[in-house]
Amino acid sequence: MEQRIGSSSQPLEGAGFDPAYIPGLTSPVSGEAESAPEKAEVTTEKAVEERTEERTEEPAEEPVEDEAPDGPVFEASDRRARIVADHQGVRLALDDQSCEFRWDEIGAIETETPRFGRRYTITVHTPDRRWYPIEIEAKSRSSFEEWDEQIDAVLDAYFEDETPQAEEEESEETP
Structure with a gap:
């Protein structure tokens, strides 16, 4: 053996x-x-x-820089979070994580100001029913009104809200 x-x-x-x-x-x-x-x-x-x-x-090859058109830009950040909304779309960053949305990928943008506290919440909604919230801590509550005006200006300039009802009305007007 x-x-x-x-x-x-x-x-x-x-x-x-x-x-x-x-x-x-x-x-x-x-x-x-x-x-x-x-x-x-x-x-x-x-x-x-x-x-x-x-x-x-x-x-x-030399990198081609995208020249920004003269238009409104919304930018807000704190020690952890950052949001930028401009002609390219919306970019969110939290710590080391980030995401970017082109305007055609966005279904809606929702803002929320708290009753108490200094955290301003922006939520990006996509057409496939997903949402991406981010909270920015403001230095003072007076920043909320300014931020609301800035984000509204960006949305008015770049975001095209096309609902099926609006499209039907446009097609009825055109013979």
Whole structure:
């Protein structure tokens, strides 16, 4: 009878052993891992060479800056949150998270001023019934009226509220 020295069980693979393991995205660690760093170094060197060749062959293009038309802009921020509404659309940011909406992606914008406190809430509603609220803490409650006027000016200038009823009225007027 033969006896083997050491364990005869295979090493564990998957999420039970490696919390970073995601099936389909990463391959399980196996015995071939020792040779993988050499292959990775070769691949990395080739990739770096290809990138440097591409840079030397083609001159870098200048970034095209989008010139803002003369129009109203609403911008409000505090220590954590920020909202900007201009000709491009609405951009929301909270800590390290951000999202951007073009005007054609917006169904409605709702503002809310609290009865007490200094948190001004703006909610962006999309046509697919999702909403994205953000709260901005104002330095004083007197900012609320100014912010309401600014956001109204931006919405009047850029937001096209097309309801089915308004479209029907326009089509009836045109022969």
